[in-house]
Amino acid sequence: MSVQGHYFPSWTLAASKKTANVLTDTLQVLLIAPSNTYTWNATALATVHVSDFLAGSGGGALTEVSISGTNYTRQTLATVGISDSLASPDGYTTLTVSANPSWSSATFTTTYALFFDNTIGGTDTTNQVICYWDLAGAQVVTSAAPFVLNLGSLNGVAQGLVQWQSA
Numbered sequence: 001m002s003v004q005g006h007y008f009p010s011w012t013l014a015a016s017k018k019t020a021n022v023l024t025d026t027l028q029v030l031l032i033a034p035s036n037t038y039t040w041n042a043t044a045l046a047t048v049h050v051s052d053f054l055a056g057s058g059g060g061a062l063t064e065v066s067i068s069g070t071n072y073t074r075q076t077l078a079t080v081g082i083s084d085s086l087a088s089p090d091g092y093t094t095l096t097v098s099a100n101p102s103w104s105s106a107t108f109t110t111t112y113a114l115f116f117d118n119t120i121g122g123t124d125t126t127n128q129v130i131c132y133w134d135l136a137g138a139q140v141v142t143s144a145a146p147f148v149l150n151l152g153s154l155n156g157v158a159q160g161l162v163q164w165q166s167a
Helices: 009-016 050-055
Strands: 004-007 027-033 080-085 092-097 108-117 128-141 160-165
Touching (some): 009 128, 050 108, 050 128, 128 160
Antiparallel strands (some): 004 128, 080 092, 092 160, 108 128
């Protein structure tokens, strides 16, 4: 599965204002069922909360994967950290997670993964978005095998969720 990630600028603002802290807050991921297309545009850039993301970016509202009968739940990300790279390639800061989110014995179809901070308010209208992954089409999950969001490596940093570079 080839993914394209998009980082929400509102997360940087929340971290700068100290309303979000990746090292102490609970970060989670939710999955979106195939419903409408989310487009990275001016509407997306202004997204702040989970409810804003679910409202869509001009292509219609998005629907979270159903919890009923699918064995799907929102996953809490394990041991979140921040890594700085001073070696080549230099200037990268990476938000890392110690384990790939996964769903075992689940049956659903998903197109996007939204990563967010569940500590700020605790509801979709207050939870701060971090980034989302476009999963490049519908990913069909059957109970025969677990579905894993493989965080992989970003510029040599293992288990990287999102990365940005100072310039």
